[in-house]
Amino acid sequence: MLNGKTALITGSTSGIGLATAHVLAEQGINLVLHGLLPEAEGIALAAEFAEKYNVKTLFDGANLMEPEAIETLMTKAVTHMGAVDILVNNAGLQHTEAVDTFPTNKWDMIIAINLSAAFHTIQQSLPRMKANGWGRIINIASVHGLVGSIHKAAYVAAKHGIVGLTKVVALECAEHGVTVNSICPGWVDTPLINTQIGNIAEQQDVTFEQAKYKLVTAKQPLPEMMNPRQIGEFILFLCSDSARSITGSALPMDGAWTAQ
Ligand code: NAD
Structure with a gap:
């Protein structure tokens, strides 16, 4: 069922995104790889995936702080791959500091990359998913989308924001075969x-x-x-037909962190 579909995973040059790319490619899913890598290294990474898994791949190094770069990424993805069937909003960064001295530029960066970028990618991929009657959007939030911790004002705000965004989009496309969920990992x-x-x-x-x-x-x-691959395997399950009724959820994967 998933073989031949295309996934765009933001921030797939490292960590959770990269591990997820391996898990999805193993199922024959074509990949748009993305992240902050020099162009030549990104292209080499895409070629490695294409050869290893016999899937179509593309790399784009869009800086997610720039809405125009996101638009170019989305257009390139559709032009080269035909569609974005699975969208994993994963790219993110962290800065820890007390709110009194939290630098404004770090706040702006974290809100732009960890939250606003997902709004842009969702807005640009949803119409085609709805028209196709199938789509999967998985937003990598955090336990910090559910609870707070000191020194993480921007991160916690962005992650709570993406949990809210997930709910609204899930409601708006529930009748169109598109599911939208957040995963809320612990460490x-x-x-x-x-x-x-x-x-x-x-x-x-x-x-x-x-x-x-x-x-x-x-x-x-x-x-x-957790090993990042565990998140990738959860994402794969959310893409499956068995998971078609799971939508609008913030799904903790947090070693009982939020059970307390
Ligand atoms: P990572 O640092 O290994 O990877 C981050 C990815 O985001 C990289 O590919 C990087 O190039 C990309 N990125 C960063 N800034 C970017 C920008 N301006 N433009 C484009 N791409 C950019 O981190 P990770 O731990 O794999 O994090 C992935 C997601 O998981 C993040 O959203 C993070 O908040 C979330 N998360 C991580 C943990 C954890 O413990 N590691 C826990 C909960 C949630």
Whole structure:
């Protein structure tokens, strides 16, 4: 059923997005890979996927802070691949600092990349999904789309925002065969959180591995980080026909973090 469909995964040059790209390509899903990589490296990555999985691929390095670049990305995706059937809004970044001194430019960046970019990609892919009577939109939120933590004003605001956006879009396309969900992960072992781990290691004079354990167990009862591939496999399930009634949901995958 999924073989031959096309997925656009924002931020698929690293972490969760890259792992998801592997999981979807294994099923014969064509890929639009995207992320902040030099053009030549992005093209090489796309070629690697095409050869390994025998799928069609495309790379685009659009900076998601720029709506015009997102429009070019979406047009290029449809022109080269024919459609975007599966949209995974995954790209994101973090900055941790108390709200009193939180830099305005970091706030603007995080809101633009972690929230507004998803509005633009959804707006530009939804009409075709509705016309085809099938589509899957998966937004990578976070437990921070459901609860707050100190020093994460922009991130928590953006992630709560994307959970809200998910609900509205799901309601608006429920009759058109398009499902829209947010996944709300706890800690996932990716480069995104290395700075936070590094800060703990420095402040508490412990090793990187010890700091990692401290970070995970501070709030998450399950004392281990998820592997990014676990998120990719959940995304694959949400794309399946068995998941056609799951829509408008914010789905925690958080080692019981939000059970408390
Ligand atoms: P990562 O740092 O490994 O990957 C981030 C991706 O986003 C990269 O491909 C990067 O190029 C892209 N990106 C960043 N800024 C961009 C910009 N301006 N324009 C275009 N692309 C840009 O991070 P990750 O952990 O894989 O994060 C993926 C998503 O998962 C994010 O939305 C993040 O908030 C969410 N998340 C991560 C965790 C975690 O513990 N790692 C937990 C919950 C949610």
